[in-house]
Amino acid sequence: MADSTDYLKAYADRYRDMFPVRLVTIAAIVIVGWWVIGWGWATNFAVFQFGLYLVLWNVVQTARARPRAPGAERRFRLSTEAVTLGLSTHNALFILAVWHSQPHYLDYLRLLLAGNLMVGALQVHISRRSFAAAVVPPSIAAMILASNQPQATTGIKVAVGVFVLGIIAASWRQWRSDRQTVELMVALTERSRELQTALAQAETDRAAAERANKAKSRFLAMISHEVRTPLNVILGLTEVLRGRRRPKAEAAVIDDMAEAGGMLLRLLNGALDISKIESGEVDLRLAPVDLGERLDAIARVWRSRVDELGLSLKIELQGVREHFVVMTDEGRVEQVLINYLSNALKLTPAGTICIRIRALPAADGRIDLDFEVHDQGPGVPEDQRERIFLPFEQLDAGRAAGGAGLGLALCRASVLALGGALGVRAAQPRGAVFWFRFTAERATLSTAAVQPHASVAVPRAPRVLAAEDHAANRKLLALLFQSFGLDLVLVENGREAVEALRATPFDLVLMDVVMPVMDGVEALTAIRAEEAATGRPRTAIQMLTANVFDEDVARYMAAGADGVLRKPIEIAALQAVLSAAPQHADA
Structure with missing residues (x-):
């Protein structure tokens, strides 16, 4: 909301702008008066009018220079009202005095009175009292002139009254228009101030966001380094162990360790992509992947957790086995499936969790892939099914289960990067079905996989x-x-x-x-x-x-x-x- 300072400055500027016209008008009256009625009367008019305008100029300049001084608006209003009353009263008394002294100049005086009435009424006025001060004295003088002429009839007196009222009505409308103009100027000033404040705040927020983004980047770099370093040892040692002869049972355990470590690494890579997700940049690492084998590996790694919770895990592959071998980003697909499965385990109190993949040839020769994870949890209200895929948005059940609100947002980014879609629907008789789908190119897996323990074939062992x-x-x-x-x-x-x-x-x-x-x-x-x-x-x-x-x-x-x-x-x-x-x- 605008304060009184804005109104004061707006009116002070308008008073300043009227000075050239008013001073030129006074100078013209003085010149004509000197020519018509003599230099004495002209000098009187000039001294009083220019003197009062000099006082008004000082008042205006003081208001413009110190608009926030205590009581500035009240002093400005009272001063302008007093000066306006002085100007109009002097005009009226001057004309009556000249008429009394030299009645043969009556026609000149009538024109001068009418002109001063119009100019005074149409000038800037800060208040109704200022307007009244400008029109009342010359109006009274006009009625005195009309009433004290021997030849004046009732019709002339009425005509003079109508003329005065017409000028007052027109100038009153002009005053209201001026008032609205000032209010508009004040509103624009306030709006400009708000925009400048908002711009300054936006600049402050931008700087804070840049600092936060740099801090986030440093944090992510630290997390990446601190997690990858021990993970490097774990995965490296499992590869070393896989390259050595072991009993079949131990080899299976080591293979599971390698699978789990690989999943953890891919999840880490996905989680660290949150900064790229926010900027709309998500990289894909396309390679031939057997999604059926990936699903079996996920089930194998998570089976102990499922058993620990007293639940059952069911895997369904619908389609020809070769159709599950496609060119895609293994980490992204795995990330979505593991997030869906992890949420299902958190929210399902008892029963069976089912992971289903359908692979069907598309019309263009590619493969349409449809993934579903069925849980038997509380479900997702229909009006919340879009919101939960946004960063840091989650239901009360997810928050109570200890979620951070990022998992489904990462899933959404990964699926969109794959050119697919995802969502959730109600399951029957209870629970939810989290799904995603995309289309991928067919692929074949190379049988000549690199053995991690094989010797490096080079002409001479490098140093x-x-x-x-x-x-x-x-x-x-x-x-x-x-x-x-x-x-x-x-x-x-x-x-x-x-x-x-x-x-x-x-x-x-x-x-x-x-x-x-x-x-x-x-x-x-x-x-x-x-x-x-x-x-x-x-x-x-x-x-x-x-x-x-x-x-x-x-x-x-x-x-x-x-x-x-x-x-x-x-x-x-x-x-x-x-x-x-x-x-x-x-x-």
Whole structure:
């Protein structure tokens, strides 16, 4: 809501704007008066009128300069009313005095009175009293002139009265229009002030959002590094164990461990994609996937949890088995299924949970895939079925079960990235059916899968240097290279890596990023600088790190890295790097 200061400033500006017209009018009257009735009367008119306008100018300028001074509006209103009354009263008395002294100038005086009445009535007025002060004195003078003429008839007197009333009515309407104009100006001023405040607040919010986004990015990077580091050890050691002969029962346990670790890694990758989801950027990693086998693996890993809760898990595949082998993002599909299954386990007190996949050929030769997870929980009210797929939105039952409100939002982003749709409907006789569907290209699985324990086929075993500060990760690398039949030199930080490479040539360097003394990027920069300065052959350097956000990878490549291997280590990717390593080190 606008304050009195806005009204004061608006009226002060309008009073200021009227000065040129009023002063020109007074100057014209003075000139004509000097010519018609003499310089004495003209001087009298000029002194009083210009003097009062000088007072009004000071009042207006004071109001414009100090609009927020205590009592400023009241002083401005009273001052302008007083000056207006002084101007109109002087006009009326001047005309009556000239008429009394020189009655033969009556026609001139009538015109002067009519003009001053109109000009005074139509000028700016801050209040009704100001308007009355401008029109009452000249109106009284006009009636006196009309009533004191011997030849004046009743008709003339009435005509004069009608003329005066007409001027007053027209000027009253003008005053109301001026008032509305001022109110509009004040409203616009207030609106402009609100917009400026909103803009300033938006700028503040934007800066806060940028700070929060940077903090979130740092948090996600920290989570990624801290989770991937131990997960790297777990998955790496399971791969080492899978490469050794074991009793069948132990081999099955190790396979389940590897499956569970792989699922955990894919879920971590999906959860860390929340920042990309918010910006509308979701990457897909398309590869041939046997969805039937994936569903069996999920059921196998989660079976113990299902049994622990006293529930039953039913798996249904509807369609020809070969139709379940498609080109898709295994992690995204798995993420949605596991989120759906996890929610079903939380919300189902007793009974059976059913996971059903239908695979049917589409008209364009691709495969239509339809996934459903049936639970026997409380269900989802119809008016909440859209909301629960938004970030941080969840039902009371989900909140009571300990959910964070992100799982279904991640599912929604993943399914939309796959070009599909998802939702929930009521199940019969109770519960809910969470579903998603999409269409994928047919695919075939290669039977020549890379064995994680197989030796690396290279003409000569490359010399490999690995910089890794984490003791468990160093042990894992040693075991992996032992299973490959290759030698490995291990150092604990970037400085040691620079010194080792300065002393002995290597074919390949695996460089961690976050290390004490000297981090991986600093070491990489130092190595590339020494190569340029000494002419030493370029060494292949792969960053082996848990920090694999897009901006991180770009930073490594800009510093001179030849590639990036992510933790947990992907055995096939590591073997490919070892096979491609240029062998120029001295034997």
